[in-house]
């Protein structure tokens with residue numbers, strides 16, 4: 001196995017550009033889950049050309065910082081780093097709610113927000129709240145720096161707008177006054193559970209962000225629901241959300257739950273989560 005240990009971000013980008021199949025390692029909480037099987041396969045196939053670029057020595061990527069306009073997370077900022085920052089709860093509380101529900105403390109102290117994004121799981125809880133906060137990604141490579149909205153990053157299941165030589169270095173979250181914020185995670189239990197249905201909502205005046213996880217091939221914004229809420233449509237019961245929900249999501253049956261369950265639960269999360277917020281609700 002080929003493991004590279006860069007000392008600077010520039011050096012890491014050099015390594016990513018030279019390696020045939022580069023794989024950055026942050027906290028390793030996603031990568032190492034299937035490690036034994038994958039490493040056996042690697043030894044015996046062309047995968048042996050893979051180069052693991054261990055980011056742990058890049059102190060410059062660890063800290064998060066507040067600027068006047070945004071919160072900037074480094075690629076090695078963990079859930080725990082944000083849980084410990086009291087300004088997070090005051091200004092961007094959904095980050096804390098999601099962080100507290102990712103795995104348990106062991107995962108929260110190792111797992112990074114960047115790894116959650118780049119693992120591209122449809123169930124990713126961190127991605128849902130970052131998207132609801134209009135987060136932007138900074139991708140760096142030897143060819144330069146690119147910035148794009150997280151909501152445009154996923155193209156399909158595990159398909160991203162990222163070249164293999166690019167490193168996610170920063171996540172920018174705007175500091176805006178929001179009028180409403182909500183995060184809901186439904187799993188089999190409160191901790192150490194993969195999300196069956198997830199929902200993150202923010203509102204600034206009449207501009208809504210509705211983001212769902214575990215109900216489509218990627219974590220995604222829900223444009224039909226956003227329009228429905230902005231239009232002030234009358235809502236008498238959870239089923240009134242069915243039409244926009246069906247237009248936005250494409251849940252599947254799997255070992256954790258059925259598509260029908262996910263759809264039904266989502267309409268209820270929306271109804272009960274927004275009941276006291278929207279005057280158009282019965």
Ligand SMILES: Cc1cc2nc3c(=O)[nH]c(=O)nc-3n(C[C@H](O)[C@H](O)[C@H](O)COP(=O)(O)OP(=O)(O)OC[C@H]3O[C@@H](n4cnc5c(N)ncnc54)[C@H](O)[C@@H]3O)c2cc1C
Pocket residue numbers: 023024025026027028029030031032033075101102103104107110111112113114115116117118119123124125126166167168169192193194195
């Ligand atoms: C027991 C357990 C419970 C979990 N519970 C949850 C949960 O409740 N909710 C949830 O959302 N997730 C959960 N996870 C998944 C995981 O912990 C998170 O997705 C975590 O944020 C991954 O971060 P990491 O730093 O460990 O990523 P890694 O495992 O280091 O990397 C993940 C992927 O991202 C790539 N990558 C990492 N950093 C970069 C970078 N800077 N640039 C480019 N690519 C990069 C890696 O190459 C890899 O493909 C759980 C995992 C375990 C093992």
